[in-house]
Every structure is written in structure tokens, then in C-alpha cells.
Amino acid sequence: MSLPDLTPLAPLAVALPFLAAALTFVLRRHAVAQRIISIGTLAVVLTLECLMLAWVWGHGASAVLIGGWAPPFGISMVVDEFSALMLVVSSVVSFLVLIYATSQGSADGDADGPVSVFFPSYLILVAGVSNAFLAGDLFNLYVGFEILLTASYVLLTLGGSKERIRAGTTYVVVSVLSSLLFLIAIAMIYGATGTVNLADLAGKLTELAPGTQTVLHLMLLTAFGIKAAVFPLSFWLPDSYPTAPAPVTAVFAGLLTKVGVYAMVRTETLLFPHDNVDTLLMWVALLTMLVGILGAVAQSDIKRMLSFTLTSHIGFMVFGLALNSQLGLAATIYYVAHHIVVQTSLFLVVGLMERRAGTADANRLGSLAALAPVLAVLYFVPAMNLAGIPPLSGFLGKLGLLQAGVADGGWLAWVLVGASLVTSLLTLLVVARVWNKAFWRRAEDAENPDPLLLAAANEAGAVRTYEAVAAFPESRFSDRGATRVMPSVMVWCTGALVAVGVALTVFAGPLFTFADRAATHLRERAPYIEAVLGHHPEVSPERGGAGS
């Protein structure tokens, strides 16, 4: 069976979520319609992206020229192996998180609460992420970033509580600053080359004087570094992410920083392959790993701990990128896909733990392994995966990075290999500590446990609704009434995402082959440039085309 070429439909991955966002905004008083539209749209987008990935797997990169203008003048969207893979992984994650969030919303019974703005914002976020992955020119990439950031401002401050406003302020100011830096870099690149089309820039930037190249290169890297949260530009992240609602934190942790990593990979491979800042990137990777994981060791709040491990593991991706080798890049691509899935599933699990036990502070938790064995399994698998225990995908990704590091052979690469191992061990330490405290020990041993947890421990897990804590005003959930503690749809969504993480292990062979081919084509650059600037018979002569 031959697959149809659906890559010309790539703009739909951006347009459909936008359309659905408009619809859900109009239908904000009809919660059911909002849910059906949002979930349906993401399902269609996910299917489309899977078909595009399958086509790209066989045929290589393909570009869509919007409005039929000849490149480099018009806006182009490019689907190559790397962007197709990122699109599919991000859509799987956002699809499952959306169902999780929907279920949480309906379980909490807030049909007309502030959640009516959730669906439009979430869909716009998805559109922005897709746009950033597909963008064929720098300015469209900037617009993609802005779309997803603006949506994320709204999602982060949902409800407008004091804590969220405080966290949101830092987040907004830092993000706006990074966007301004990005815009300055675009202006300068335009001044130097007269184009913003990535494929066109790939040829023109290499003709510039080396000094100019380095300046432009570093400006772009700084802007993307803030978004990807690499050290020393990462301090905003653990401060702002944990306060948001669990599904929002989960999708932010999975997607937003990875868009920054994606942009860094494009910058390094497509725009500045000859301008060498690898040593700088290696130092950045080293410090990102170590500082991030040391931050995680100091935390007792699980959401904050996970935010620190998130920034720490960005270091692994930068490491692979900095090695500037075929294997390093392939391992980075695999690691990005793995990390999106695993980090998101961990945040979803923590959201469930918070519902079950009333708090996400590890010091106040206990007994969860006995009270919620399913939850224990759902935590254990991605936690071990994050730490890189064989045979899970985290181990495979790290193994690839370590092999690439050893093959590089420089002393700094060896230091990074050592640092990767230390970071993995410390990651194991922090996730195992949460396991010991929250799941293994008895609830009576916890300091100041939530009444919800004690009620559950006394009744041996029979607590199904929050009515059990209605008499305890000190519990966060005392006013929730008959809301279900663990809606089964939320558990199933989390389970599905954990299963996707395991599938990354099971299908690691084909996936690594694919990542390897993506890395080859990224390093060759020619397939990407050819897809955009090559012959396009569909462009009419009056729009600059050569005709057919």
C-alpha cells in the first residue's frame, strides 16, 4: 500500500487548532461542545502528522510554499524527518494531556469556571508549537514562539491566584526579553544577508565574515537558550512551572523547552555548521546538567524537583548537539523524543498523587504504594526511565550520548561523560527518595500529612470522593464535596503516556534508525535546502516561479 503525500496539508497542523480555538472561544458556555471540538481537532491533527511522518520516512524532506510564492520570498513550511518526528511526539503528548485536563475539569465539576478559557488557550499553544516546528523562515519561527508563549502566559496564570500571578510575572518578563533578543537577532541577520528564509540563509550566512557569523550565531543561541532553559539562562523555569495546574505544567515541561532545543539544533546544523561554538556549548551542557540536578536534590516539593530535573536533562540534549557528530546528533534527537514523553508523564503522575494525597510535598506523603498501587506503577516506570535504568529508553538515549562522547575523545567530552553519569545517579537519587517517602513509608511517619491521606490510610484506600475530608478545613480539597479523587480517565491517560514511553523502548531500533537518518540529513543540509529552493512546478511565473 502506498501512502498518499499529505505534506502539502502541513499548514493544517497550525490552521486547524486555530480554527478550533476560535470555535471553542465562541462556544465558551457549552462545555461539552468545547471538549468534543478540542479533542476531535487534536485527533485529526495527530492522524495527519502521523501520515506525514510515514511519508517523510520514505521520501525525505518536503516544503509547502504558502500562497504559491516562489522561495525565498514567500512563507514556506518545511516537513523534514526531524520536524515530522517532533510534530508527532508533541501531538501525542498534547492529545493525551488534553483528555487528562478535560477529565480533571469535568471531575471537579467546574463547567462554567475559569476553565472556559482553557481550551482556546491550549489549542493556540498547540498551534504555536506546530508552527515553530514547521517554520521555514526565522520570522515565522519567531511568530510561532510568540503564539505559544502568549497562550502559555494565559495558561500559567489560569485562575489568577496570588501564587500564579507571582510566578507568571517572572515568566512573562523573561519570555518577552528572550523574544526581544530573538527579534534583534533577526533584524541583524536580515541586515547582513537580506533574507530570513532558513534555506536561503544556510547559503548566505556562510559567506559572511567569521566574526559577523559568530555574533549572529551567539545572539540566536542566547535567545533560544532562554527558551530551552540552559544554564545560566534557566532560573526562571523552576520558579514558574510548578505553580500552574498539573496538566498545564505537564504540557509546558514536555513541549516548551523542547521547542527551544529544536531551534538550537536548527541553528547549529542548518544555519551555522561551520561557525564552531562547540566548546562553549559543552561547558553550557556541563553546567546545565550539574546545577540543575543539584537544585533538584535540595527540593522536597515533587513538582519543583521535577522542574529542576527538567532543566538538568536539557543539558544532555545540548551535550549531544555540542559533540557535532553524527551519533551525537542522532542520540540528541532520540533523547528529545524520549524526554518529552517521560517528563510529561511524570508531571501527570504528580498531578494524580496530589489529588490522591492532598499535597505534592514529598515530606508530607506516605503509604501511597499500598493505597494506590496503580499510581505506584505509573510513577515507578517513568521515574526509572528518567534516571536511565536499563533497558528503558532513557538508558538507550544516554548510552548513545555516552558512546558519542567517548568517540569524540576530547578531555571536555570525557568530563561531560562523567558528568552525565553523575547526573543520572543523582536523578536516580531524587526519584528514589520520592519513591521512599511518598510510596514506601507509612503515612503516620510523614510530617504533617494531609487529612485526605490520613483518612485514606485509616480506611485502607476506600476513599473515593473528597467527602472524606469535608470536615477538615486544613485540607486543600475540603470544599470539593463529592468529586472523585481519581477519575479513571485521568489514570488511563497517564497510563497511555507511560505506555508510549515504554513503546519508545520497545521500538527503539527503528526509532534510532530514523533518528540516525534525520541526523544525517540535518548534517548534510542539502535535502532541506533542496526541498525549499529546488524546483517547484506549482509556482506560477507571475509569482516568481520557473513554471512547469
Add this chain to the structure above:
Amino acid sequence: MSVNVTLLLVMAVLFAAGIYQLTERSLTRVLLGIVLMGNAVNLLILAMGGVGGAPPIVGDGEPSGQSDPLPQALILTAIVITFAVTAFMLGIIYRSWWLSRRDEIQVDAEDLRVAAETGFDPEDDKELPLETTEFVEGEK
């Protein structure tokens, strides 16, 4: 490429003033700083379009007699984005004032708590008992 010095000076002043405002703790000043810097960046993009004065895209005329239209299109987009972000920031500032009566960025309470911790965990760090086996008493 010749440069419009006035534009350049205005841009420099806007950048300097914007960065100075950003270093303040007051949110309104931070917002003003962002607005000023946003406009400075717009001027930078305009300056990158080359010499101005001529209209962009006139029929099929020579490109040398026309201004580059692309930077102007980029600026329009950038203005809209800055506008949206400014509106949102104003909303946040108002909400922050409404909640805490303070127009300042608050310090993260959890950060302070972690910083004040001694690092001593009663469970992890307690001294190990010298008797390493629990069965000694039972055997007596």
C-alpha cells in the same frame, strides 16, 4: 549601506532607557521598559531595511527606487505582538495590585524556605545505631 543617524540615536536612547527600567522591581516600570525596548527593536528592523524615503513596491519599477517592504511587514507583526503582551502585562499588574496592594515582584516563598533549610534531614541523616542487628536481644 548608509545609516540614518537620528534613527540610530533614538534607538540607542530607547534601548538605554528600556534596560534601565527593566532593572527596577516595580512591575509598571518593567512594563514601560519592555514597551520602550520593543519600539527600539522596531526601529532597528526599520534601519536594517536600508535607506528609506521611497515608497515600497511601485508597479514594475526598478528596485533601486523603492524601499524594502519586508522590514515594514515584520515591524507591523512585531507591533501587534508587543501590543498583545503589553495588554496582558497590564492585566497581570492590575491583578497583582488587587491581590497584594503592591506593584513589586514578590520573592518566591518556597525559594526562601529551601535556602533557609539546614540540609539536615531527620530521617536520612540521623546517626546510625551502633547495634547493627535487631536480633541480639531476642537471642538472650
